[in-house]
Amino acid sequence: MTQSSEFDAQQSNPxxxxxxxxxxxxxxxxxxxxxxxxxxxxxxxxxxxPNGVKCRMGPHSIQEIEDPGSKVNLNIASWPVVGTLKPGxxxxxxLGPSGLGVLYDAQRQPWFFIEKSEGSGAPSNCFVQANRSxxxxxxxx
Numbered sequence: 001m002t003q004s005s006e007f008d009a010q011q012s013n014p015x016x017x018x019x020x021x022x023x024x025x026x027x028x029x030x031x032x033x034x035x036x037x038x039x040x041x042x043x044x045x046x047x048x049x050p051n052g053v054k055c056r057m058g059p060h061s062i063q064e065i066e067d068p069g070s071k072v073n074l075n076i077a078s079w080p081v082v083g084t085l086k087p088g089x090x091x092x093x094x095l096g097p098s099g100l101g102v103l104y105d106a107q108r109q110p111w112f113f114i115e116k117s118e119g120s121g122a123p124s125n126c127f128v129q130a131n132r133s134x135x136x137x138x139x140x141x
Contacts, residue, residue: 026137034110035130035137037100041092042140043112045085046132052084053134055114055126062113062125065103066096076105076127083123090138091117091124102130 027038045053056079094115095101110130
């Protein structure tokens with residue numbers, strides 16, 4: 001009789017299958033519509049405003065912003081709009097050193113840093129609000 005490998009045992013274990021299914025689920029917002037820390041990279045702009053979702057960036061680099069010793073004022077909502085995402089436009093977020101993709105501003109509001117987005121003239125290297133009113137998670141294509 002051959003001994004089962006740990007891999008075989010995991011494959012036949014219903015708990016492992018349930019964990020795999022849970023990992024495939026898209027992030028869900030909290031009761032205020034905010035997305036919390038997530039390792040999910042793929043998102044879509046959802047704002048019904050025809051002007052699109054505002055993407056903001058201040059005078060600092062992302063490296064300066066994420067530096068724990070940084071003195072950057074994280075009042076992101078007041079930073080200049082450097083571009084907009086059209087409704088339905090896909091983008092990828094930067095997960096940062098923690099791998100959890102959300103930056104909280106001075107008012108404790110969550111923001112995603114867009115690493116790249118699809119489409120000509122699409123904004124990148126800027127922040128969008130991590131709220132279901134503006135964005136939603138999607139499966140990678």
